[in-house]
Amino acid sequence: MRGAARLATAVALVVAPLLPGVSAAESPAKSIPLPQTFRNINPVRCLQLPFRKDRCRTSKVPGTVDDTELLNVGIGPNGDPAVVTDRQHLVVHGAGAYLIYELGPTRKVDGLNEFSQPQAQLGQVVWQGFSTGTRALDGLLVLDPVIEANRLPLAIRIQFVDRHRKPRLLQPGGRAPVDGTATITLLNISSSPRFLGVGNAALPPLTRALDTLYAAAKSDPRGLPPYAGNGLPASVPGTLIGQTESTVTAPLHVDGRLTVSGSTGTPVTGLGSHPIAGGATLSGFLNTMPATFHAQLNAGQRLALSLDVQPWLDQRTCAPPDHGPSWAAWAATHPDAAAIGDATATLIGTAAQAARAADYSPYLQTDTNGLAASSFHYEMASEAATRRAGKTMTAKPGAIVAACLAGLAIAGNAALLRRQW
Numbered sequence: 071m072r073g074a075a076r077l078a079t080a081v082a083l084v085v086a087p088l089l090p091g092v093s094a095a096e097s098p099a100k101s102i103p104l105p106q107t108f109r110n111i112n113p114v115r116c117l118q119l120p121f122r123k124d125r126c127r128t129s130k131v132p133g134t135v136d137d138t139e140l141l142n143v144g145i146g147p148n149g150d151p152a153v154v155t156d157r158q159h160l161v162v163h164g165a166g167a168y169l170i171y172e173l174g175p176t177r178k179v180d181g182l183n184e185f186s187q188p189q190a191q192l193g194q195v196v197w198q199g200f201s202t203g204t205r206a207l208d209g210l211l212v213l214d215p216v217i218e219a220n221r222l223p224l225a226i227r228i229q230f231v232d233r234h235r236k237p238r239l240l241q242p243g244g245r246a247p248v249d250g251t252a253t254i255t256l257l258n259i260s261s262s263p264r265f266l267g268v269g270n271a272a273l274p275p276l277t278r279a280l281d282t283l284y285a286a287a288k289s290d291p292r293g294l295p296p297y298a299g300n301g302l303p304a305s306v307p308g309t310l311i312g313q314t315e316s317t318v319t320a321p322l323h324v325d326g327r328l329t330v331s332g333s334t335g336t337p338v339t340g341l342g343s344h345p346i347a348g349g350a351t352l353s354g355f356l357n358t359m360p361a362t363f364h365a366q367l368n369a370g371q372r373l374a375l376s377l378d379v380q381p382w383l384d385q386r387t388c389a390p391p392d393h394g395p396s397w398a399a400w401a402a403t404h405p406d407a408a409a410i411g412d413a414t415a416t417l418i419g420t421a422a423q424a425a426r427a428a429d430y431s432p433y434l435q436t437d438t439n440g441l442a443a444s445s446f447h448y449e450m451a452s453e454a455a456t457r458r459a460g461k462t463m464t465a466k467p468g469a470i471v472a473a474c475l476a477g478l479a480i481a482g483n484a485a486l487l488r489r490q491w
Contacts, residue, residue, distance in 0.1 A: 275303070286383055
């Protein structure tokens with residue numbers, strides 16, 4: 071992760087000079103840029119950076135392309151991804167030939183209808199065909215769980231100890247080898263370094279943008295929150311003082327349950343969980359602090375989990391001061407310059423979180439335009455899937471080394487285009 075963060079900082083240093091800023095010889099700018107998303111980066115731009123040209127091929131489509139992706143993550147006994155699939159639904163709008171490149175990397179891809187014949191080429195996914203006006207394409211993409219482990223927004227860690235507090239390993243499928251306790255920790259790993267503006271925004275556009283974000287944060291997490299250039303302005307009038315580098319984390323809305331097979335009690339505990347027969351439900355936002363739960367298992371029982379995860383906005387980070395009903399109502403109290411500066415910082419910080427959340431949609435980055443939304447589902451991988459994943463990782467060590475080197479090359483070449491740094 072440290073190497074990835076350094077790479078992201080290097081990319082940001084390349085991109086930062088392209089953003090509006092203030093030089094020592096200039097007076098403060100009269101507008102403040104809002105943080106941009108890195109989703110759907112134009113491949114032509116990446117030719118200016120030290121990336122492989124075959125990772126920068128341009129798609130050709132007759133119009134917009136809507137992209138809906140459901141990532142299913144099957145985790146192994148320790149919480150690491152064992153199986154990662156992407157159920158993708160594309161809708162090509164416009165009449166004409168289309169050629170769509172997605173960065174992947176993908177192990178395997180299968181079309182799910184007669185018009186869908188995607189191919190995996192050196193890890194990239196290629197869709198090619200002809201649209202008579204509207205063409206729906208469906209595919210099931212099998213991704214590499216080792217590569218995706220640090221690109222997914224959520225990480226899960228599972229530790230198991232027996233009744234004597236001796237560390238043990240859960241068996242494939244989450245089965246307990248002996249009586250003991252499993253500790254399940256959820257981690258938000260979406261953090262990314264960004265350059266953020268510092269300044270004081272003009273009050274009316276400031277409150278409009280904040281109320282837009284606040285309304286989105288209070289709505290059901292789905293699709294994309296508003297971000298700069300899509301629901302939010304690219305900049306707001308005001309005085310830009312300078313820039314600062316910050317670590318931005320997209321809040322994750324997590325909803326689901328943890329259960330223990332065969333249990334009739336309430337074996338799962340943890341802050342924010344609600345006990346049910348055989349386990350507990352949980353629903354809330356995961357920000358920078360991990361969330362930890364404990365499950366009591368008897369020998370032979372299985373730990374199961376089913377979690378729906380959506381990068382979104384946490385209304386607690388953008389709520390008006392003093393529990394006010396809206397930012398417009400706050401503005402009516404005639405706040406002083408210091409309060410406006412604080413509100414500007416809230417806008418920029420929340421807009422950065424929205425941009426980071428948008429980085430995950432589409433998950434497989436491309437250069438087409440259109441609506442895009444990605445969602446994530448985590449569950450315990452089956453015993454058979456876990457064993458298959460283990461064999462894949464241990465049967466051919468030479469191939470694994472080659473895959474790791476290829477993964478490092480892909481990470482270096484596509485860090486800007488993919489959304490995980």
